[in-house]
Amino acid sequence: MSGLEPFRIPRKISGNKLTAIMQVRNEEGRYLETLLADLSSFxxxxxxxxxxxxxxxxxxxxASRKVVKLVENEGRLFGCEWRLRQMLWRAAEETEPDWLLAVDADEFYEDAAKAEMRSLINQGEYDWFAFRKYDFWGSATHYREDALWNLHQRPTVALAxxxxxxxxxxxQWAQHAPRLPLTCSALPGAQxxxxxxxxxxxxxxxxRLRKYERHMQFDPDGKWRSLAHYASILDPNPRLVRWEERGISKGE
Incomplete structure (x- = not known):
């Protein structure tokens, strides 16, 4: 747990609404339809x-019945990611949310996480939660784990x-801006x-080559992430670990 003195406002401990927030671009033919259906289940x-x-x-x-607000940008903001994140947050605020779950268009929460979600949002002690994110590589069966690809070893705040x-x-980061406002970290939370x-x-x-080229176009000097990390995208033989699904405990 981390954080300062809790912000002085009553916390609801039951009946909280869970709102997923997501920014997208050209996701047709990838994971979007499956993801929206999965999100709609919890x-x-x-x-x-x-x-x-x-x-x-x-x-x-x-087409998704759970999408209650959709903002359409006329011009692309990929090179100014913090503005996208801020725009998404402001749009969500207009829906009078209780809890916000930040999701990318190619991310899926494991079944155990989905089963636990209501318990996380219907309590009064914590204001954010962090999850372990695994980068699957080349397939849906293995994730990458090495010196540069180990985000799952330090949980990412995704629920606030x-x-x-x-x-x-x-x-105000042009790329790799946090998915939730940085000021959330001043509130009490848990990993x-x-x-x-x-x-x-x-x-x-x-x-992966196209993504590498896109990153190099917008960050050629490695200002927002190291050039070594970008170069590792092209590693022909990365260290991969097989993903193991976990069962859901009884009572969840």
Whole structure:
């Protein structure tokens, strides 16, 4: 647990609404439809910002009954990621949320995490929770683990309580901005052992090459992430570990 003196506002400990927030761009033919169906099984609402997609992404989002707000950018903001994150947060605020779950368009919460979600949001002690995110590589069966790819060893804050009147702010990072406002960390929170499966790198080597080229276009000097990390995207023989599913404990 970490954080300062709790922000002085009553915390609801039952009946809280869970809102997933997500930014998307050109997700047709990837994971979006499956992800929206999966999210719909355990969240109450979904808020999305589309970053000027040129395919059927917007139509796919509109087809989901859980999507209650969809913001469509006219111009792409990939090179100014913090503005995208902030835009998404502001859009979610308009829906009067209780808890916000940050999800990327290629991320899936494991069954144990989905089963635990209501317990996490219907308590009064913590205002955020962190999860372990695993980067699947080249398939849906193995994740990458080495000196540069080990995000799952330090949990990522992805679930936060919304407190009206609290100051939520993102650092002005052009790339790799945190998925939730940095000021959430001043509130009491907890790390969990619950896991997220990230399939952003699970595609072909050609797809990873395109992502590498995109990162180098926007961050050629390695200002927002090390050049060594970018170069490792092209590693032909990364260290991979087989993913093991976990059962759900009785009573969950």
């Amino acid at each position: 969240v109450d609402e979904i808020v999305i910002v589309d970053d000027a997609s040129t395919d059927a992404t917007v139509a796919i989002c509109k 309580r919304y407190l009206p009147g609290y100051h939520y702010a993102y650092p 969990t052992e619950l896991r997220i499966k990230h399939f952003g790198w699970a595609g072909s080597a050609e797809e």
